[in-house]
Amino acid sequence: MDAKQLKIRTAAEEERIRRIVGGSAEAFRALVLEFHALAYSLAYKVVGDERDAEEIVQDAFLKIYHALPQFRGDASLKTWILRIVMRLSLNRRRDRARNAWHRLGLHLLGGESESQYDAPDLAADPEATCIANDSRRLVMCFVDELPAALREALILNSFEELSYEEISRILDVPVGTVSSRIHAARRKLRGKLVQAQLL
Amino acid sequence: MSLFPWHKRPSGHDLSAYLDGELGSDDVDRIGEAIAFETLSRQQLDDYARVSQILDESLSPQVIPQSAAFADQLLAQLVLQPPGSGTAARTPTDRRRLLPSPKTAATALASIGILVTAGVTIAGLRRRRVA
Numbered sequence: 001m002d003a004k005q006l007k008i009r010t011a012a013e014e015e016r017i018r019r020i021v022g023g024s025a026e027a028f029r030a031l032v033l034e035f036h037a038l039a040y041s042l043a044y045k046v047v048g049d050e051r052d053a054e055e056i057v058q059d060a061f062l063k064i065y066h067a068l069p070q071f072r073g074d075a076s077l078k079t080w081i082l083r084i085v086m087r088l089s090l091n092r093r094r095d096r097a098r099n100a101w102h103r104l105g106l107h108l109l110g111g112e113s114e115s116q117y118d119a120p121d122l123a124a125d126p127e128a129t130c131i132a133n134d135s136r137r138l139v140m141c142f143v144d145e146l147p148a149a150l151r152e153a154l155i156l157n158s159f160e161e162l163s164y165e166e167i168s169r170i171l172d173v174p175v176g177t178v179s180s181r182i183h184a185a186r187r188k189l190r191g192k193l194v195q196a197q198l199l
Numbered sequence: 200m201s202l203f204p205w206h207k208r209p210s211g212h213d214l215s216a217y218l219d220g221e222l223g224s225d226d227v228d229r230i231g232e233a234i235a236f237e238t239l240s241r242q243q244l245d246d247y248a249r250v251s252q253i254l255d256e257s258l259s260p261q262v263i264p265q266s267a268a269f270a271d272q273l274l275a276q277l278v279l280q281p282p283g284s285g286t287a288a289r290t291p292t293d294r295r296r297l298l299p300s301p302k303t304a305a306t307a308l309a310s311i312g313i314l315v316t317a318g319v320t321i322a323g324l325r326r327r328r329v330a
Contacts (some may be wrong), residue, residue, distance in 0.1 A: 028277075029270045036266035044260040054264060061273055139257035157219065158254055164221050183215035190250050197247055 013077050021069050032061055033077045035078065038159070039085045046089035047096075048140060056092055060085045079169045082162075086152070086170055135198055142192040146185055153181035154189070206304045209233045218251070 019027035039060060044053040063084055071080060145153060156167045157178075164182075168175045193199035209217070209230050217220050217230045234241045 004246065029274055032273060033266050036269055038261050040263050041260055045258045048258075050260065050262075057269070058273065060239065065277055091246055099214070136257045139253055143254070145291040154254070155258065155330070158251070158258060164216075164219065179216055179221065180212065182219070183212045185248050186215055186250050187211060187230075189254070190246050193250060198253065199246060 002193075010076075014073070017068055017077075020065075028065060030100075031064075031077070032075060032176045036061075038078075039081060042082060042085050042155070042159070043089045045158065046152075047092070047093050052092055052096075053089075058083065061089050063088075063094070075169045076166075082156075083170045083172075086156075100146050115161050135196075138196060139193070139198070142189055142196075145192070146188060150181050150185035150188065153178055154185035157182050207233075208237060209240055211243060211247075214240065215247055218247050232257060 015030065017028055020031065036057065040053055041055045043056040043060075044050065047053055047056065048161075060081070064081060066083075071077075074143065143154070146154065152171060153167060156162055156170060157164075162170075164178045166176050168178045173181075190199060213222070213226065213230055214234075217227065222230065228238075234244055
């Protein structure tokens, strides 16, 4: 079976959920071990900050633990977990963007270990703001300049194990929309990378 | 330029989906044929692949915290809470949120300083006026 094929809730998943809801710490631990790295990577890619990503993942698993009895099973556990992580990450990102410190762009002056790429959305001249020596940082800025919908699709697509179908379930949009957004994001990013002579 | 002008050049959208392994077998054959003969399509596909690679190198976390340690810490917090109880104990995250950040603390201290200075100045001016 293709690894990227959509997985819906299976009998094994049902059994696992039943055990967790029944109070099996071992079953919940196994669930955390299976999805922790994926959840952390997603949170990090969205917020760009290690501490924030750790907190988001912790909040997400606490939420998952308490919400499992209500899990309807209309998507796979993986999709459901990533949807929760994505929502929490976007909330954190939005809250930070509202923060006056970020709105004024003061975090870009350095010193604090703030996100490396959460302000340009609001900056008057993102290109100028994002001038950096480091090409990694520059790529982060380019990604940040993408419209939110394109950026979200592109970030999820950077996980090889996620198919368009799964991304569409996480973002709650049709598969065709996911495909179009990924292509549009790639095209825009390609243009910026060429301009910056990184491609 | 294509060696076979009757071949329709694949769209960027198709190339993107091809790269992600999201096309059906017929489309895969069609695109495979096109990129074998068309420089432009091949170039575009290579560029998209490189964009994905750069993105992966730039966005991925340098280090992922140990899952086992994270799981143990989480379970220690949840030990007294059955799932669905909705009575989550205050987590370290929540506790951390209650503490002001260094920036907030500095701003608060500066504000207090300004208020005290202003108060003292106004009081001094009033005293002078009375005198």
